[in-house]
Amino acid sequence: MNSVRRFGAKLTSPESVFHLPAVQALFYQILSFSLVLLIARGLVAIFDISVNLWLAAFFQGLLAACFSCWRKLASWWLAIQLFFPLVLLFALSLQLPPMLFMLGFLALLFLYWTTFRTQVPFYPSGSATWQAVAELLPQELAIRFIDIGSGLGGLTLNLAERRPESEFTGIEIAPLPWLVSVLRVFLTRSRARFKRGDYRHLDFAAYDVVFAYLSPVAMPALWEKARAEMRAGTLLLSYEFLIPDVVPTMVIAPLVNHRQIYCWRM
Numbered sequence: 062m063n064s065v066r067r068f069g070a071k072l073t074s075p076e077s078v079f080h081l082p083a084v085q086a087l088f089y090q091i092l093s094f095s096l097v098l099l100i101a102r103g104l105v106a107i108f109d110i111s112v113n114l115w116l117a118a119f120f121q122g123l124l125a126a127c128f129s130c131w132r133k134l135a136s137w138w139l140a141i142q143l144f145f146p147l148v149l150l151f152a153l154s155l156q157l158p159p160m161l162f163m164l165g166f167l168a169l170l171f172l173y174w175t176t177f178r179t180q181v182p183f184y185p186s187g188s189a190t191w192q193a194v195a196e197l198l199p200q201e202l203a204i205r206f207i208d209i210g211s212g213l214g215g216l217t218l219n220l221a222e223r224r225p226e227s228e229f230t231g232i233e234i235a236p237l238p239w240l241v242s243v244l245r246v247f248l249t250r251s252r253a254r255f256k257r258g259d260y261r262h263l264d265f266a267a268y269d270v271v272f273a274y275l276s277p278v279a280m281p282a283l284w285e286k287a288r289a290e291m292r293a294g295t296l297l298l299s300y301e302f303l304i305p306d307v308v309p310t311m312v313i314a315p316l317v318n319h320r321q322i323y324c325w326r327m
């Protein structure tokens with residue numbers, strides 16, 4: 062895998078909050094807003110020219126995208142920066158009730174929680190992946206399995222149903238997906254278990270199989286943790302994301318959507 066040097070796809074942990082791509086992106090928007098406001102006020106004061114709001118929003122986005130490019134944020138941040146002020150202006154022009162914005166904000170907050178810090182957003186795997194993982198699990202004995210970052214719990218619930226003799230656990234940092242998982246356990250009377258917390262504080266030695274569907278940013282630290290804690294002969298599985306410079310023991314491919322499952326025997 063190519064090592065990526067742009068922030069937002071960085072392979073090492075950022076040292077301070079300001080090095081987090083989301084925090085930098087916010088700072089560049091605030092800076093661009095201040096500059097555009099200053100120029101707009103200057104144009105009014107000196108030439109009596111008032112600036113169109115949409116044009117100002119466009120220039121704010123353009124400026125923020127330029128700052129982000131200069132500071133080497135990942136390419137997707139450039140598009141986000143460019144369109145953010147325009148989308149904001151459009152949303153305001155709809156004149157929706159403020160409560161709707163508050164509800165949207167709260168829903169996203171409880172769904173994504175510390176994604177700005179972990180750089181591992183929520184997106185679920187599907188049934189083709191669950192089937193492939195089920196086939197990769199040791200078949201002859203009862204196992205202890207954990208999905209680190211279990212999202213809505215789909216994989217853990219599915220495997221718990223297939224393998225009633227084994228223990229399936231999910232750990233999830235964001236409150237909303239965790240709550241949905243717990244409700245699903247209750248409604249389906251599953252034997253799966255869900256913890257709310259950060260997998261980085263978990264001891265991997267307690268598990269025979271650790272499954273991860275995270276992001277490229279998380280993989281180097283995950284490998285260090287797995288190497289330090291997982292017992293010999295146990296399995297580390299990663300859906301879609303490789304560990305840089307560590308050759309997997311096995312690769313299962315292709316799945317329906319051509320993403321692969323990488324498998325390392327410790």
Ligand SMILES: C[S@@+](CC[C@H](N)C(=O)[O-])C[C@H]1O[C@@H](n2cnc3c(N)ncnc32)[C@H](O)[C@@H]1O
Nearest residue numbers: 179181183184185186210211212233234259260
């Ligand atoms: C790509 S989703 C995968 C969801 C699930 N494993 C699946 O296959 O459907 C990644 C999940 O990891 C969670 N997450 C990110 N960092 C985490 C951490 N340090 N500890 C626990 N969960 C984390 C996110 O909140 C998100 O729900």
